[in-house]
Each structure stands twice: as structure tokens, then as C-alpha cells.
Amino acid sequence: MTSKEKRFFVTLLTIMAVAILSGSVLISLKTRNENREAARTTASSENRDTDSQASSSDTAPSVTENTPESQSSSETVPSSADTQPEDTIPQTAETSPPTESATVQPEPTETQQASVLPVPPGPSQGKAVQALSWITEAYLEPNEYSRPQIPLTQVNNIVIHWVANPGSTAEGNREYFENLKTNEKIKVSSHYIIGPEGEILSIVPTNEVAYCNYPRNNDTVSIENCHPDWDGKFNDKTYGALIRLSAYLCEQYGLPADALIRHHDVSGKDCPKYYVEHPEAWEQLKEDVRAYMQTHPDIINEMP
Numbered sequence: 001m002t003s004k005e006k007r008f009f010v011t012l013l014t015i016m017a018v019a020i021l022s023g024s025v026l027i028s029l030k031t032r033n034e035n036r037e038a039a040r041t042t043a044s045s046e047n048r049d050t051d052s053q054a055s056s057s058d059t060a061p062s063v064t065e066n067t068p069e070s071q072s073s074s075e076t077v078p079s080s081a082d083t084q085p086e087d088t089i090p091q092t093a094e095t096s097p098p099t100e101s102a103t104v105q106p107e108p109t110e111t112q113q114a115s116v117l118p119v120p121p122g123p124s125q126g127k128a129v130q131a132l133s134w135i136t137e138a139y140l141e142p143n144e145y146s147r148p149q150i151p152l153t154q155v156n157n158i159v160i161h162w163v164a165n166p167g168s169t170a171e172g173n174r175e176y177f178e179n180l181k182t183n184e185k186i187k188v189s190s191h192y193i194i195g196p197e198g199e200i201l202s203i204v205p206t207n208e209v210a211y212c213n214y215p216r217n218n219d220t221v222s223i224e225n226c227h228p229d230w231d232g233k234f235n236d237k238t239y240g241a242l243i244r245l246s247a248y249l250c251e252q253y254g255l256p257a258d259a260l261i262r263h264h265d266v267s268g269k270d271c272p273k274y275y276v277e278h279p280e281a282w283e284q285l286k287e288d289v290r291a292y293m294q295t296h297p298d299i300i301n302e303m304p
């Protein structure tokens, strides 16, 4: 072999060696990039799983992570551009199930509510609503002046009153009784107040004593009635509600209509004024209660 030939072979070998070396370098670089991409994808998919609800905020940081890398090498730019659509598409596709499941989740709650809601208006609550529909519970705050919470263990009479305040409302009279707790001067109250619109407020529970019929507070239930004028005659709505409530109470306690008495019959007071001054009107009132009881024998369970 000539020296010329030798030199040729050496050069050829060098070229081959350089070619092999550079080739392996390129391959290793490529693998490194691929690995990095793979790592990034898993990282972002891990993020997705962790808080799937904040999907948009998840995508944002992974993009920002890509940005510095894409600036560093020209190769990463297309790869990150490739990753972005791929990432974003499956991500939104994968995110939509959680969103769906999020919309599915309220549905069971709705169905739960739907299955719960129809139950109360059924037989259990319906009866209570009927019973309360024409009597409004507006109990006074317990206090020694108007609601002492002394147990009322027996009821022998229903006592009828006038409020002696023309034009006042049931609510206004209730307020008066409520404020006695702060005035701390007199002790007075009633179980019921009937207003000018026929509204009935129950302000002291009937298993508690009300201060209205001294000295018979311990075995009576009392009804205060509003009236438009000083003559003390109840208007038609108040009167109608009084007949109904009286009949209801008489039936509840197993009392006859004659168990209805005036405050006047307890203490001689001029109360209820019109029905003290007009005994025939008082007799008629009791007669109306009697008739109502006869035509409504099941008033306790009746619809309004």
C-alpha cells in the first residue's frame, strides 16, 4: 500500500468516524427531546386529574411552561406547537366528562329534591297546613306579663272580648301584648285575636294560661275581637271568623255552644260592650255557633 493510499484510508476512516459520532449525537438529542415531551404530557395529564374542574387554569400553566423551552431551541417550537393542539384537544375532551359529571351531579340532587319535595305536601304535612290555613300562629315571646307559660290543664269555657280600641288590627293588638314585656306594668293577654279582615292570630298556645279572664284564667280560653266603632259591634268578617273559631274550640274541647261566655259573665266588666248591651245579639251569636257546629261536625279536619 502506498503512502498516498494509506492517507486516503485514514481520511476515509476519519470521515466515517465523524459521521458515526455526529449521527449518534443527533439521535441522542432527538431521544432527549422526545423524553422531555413525554414527561411534559404526563405532567399535564396528572394536573388534569388532580383538579379537573379548573381545566382552563390547568392548561394555562402548561402553556407557560412550554414557552421558555420553545424559545431555547428551534426544534421544541414545532414539538410544543404539536403538543399544544394534541394536549388541548384531549384535555378539553377529557375535561368535558368531569364537566358532564359535574352537571350530572346536580341532577341527582335535583332528582333527590324532586323525590323529597312531593313527600311533605302529601298526607303528613297536608293536614297540618289545612288546620293552620285559617289560624295564624304568631306566639308572643315568653314573658311574665303576657305569656307566663303557666300550663293550662283544663278548659271549661271560651271567653269572648272586645279590644276596646276601634279600628285597630289583630297585628296591632298583638304588638300591644308583645310590648307589655318591656313596659313591665300590667299583665294582660289573650289566646286569640280576630282582626277586621277575619284574620285569626294565635298569640298564646292553648296549653298555656293567658291573662284575660281573671279570676278564671286557669280554665278558660280567650278570644279578643277587633271592631270598627265604639259601639263594639263586630263587622261581618270578624263575626264570621269568631263563629268558626268558637265552633272549632268547642269541638276540640268537647264543649257545647253554651260554654261560650262573655268577659262580662266572668268579672262583670262591660266587655264585649255591644254584646253586653244587646243580650239578644249575644244569644244570636251563641245560636250561630251552635248551628255552625251542627253543619260542620268535622270542623277540625275540614278544609278552609
Ligand SMILES: [Zn+2]
Residues within 6 Å of the ligand: 160, 161, 162, 263, 269, 271, 272
Ligand atoms: Zn274583655
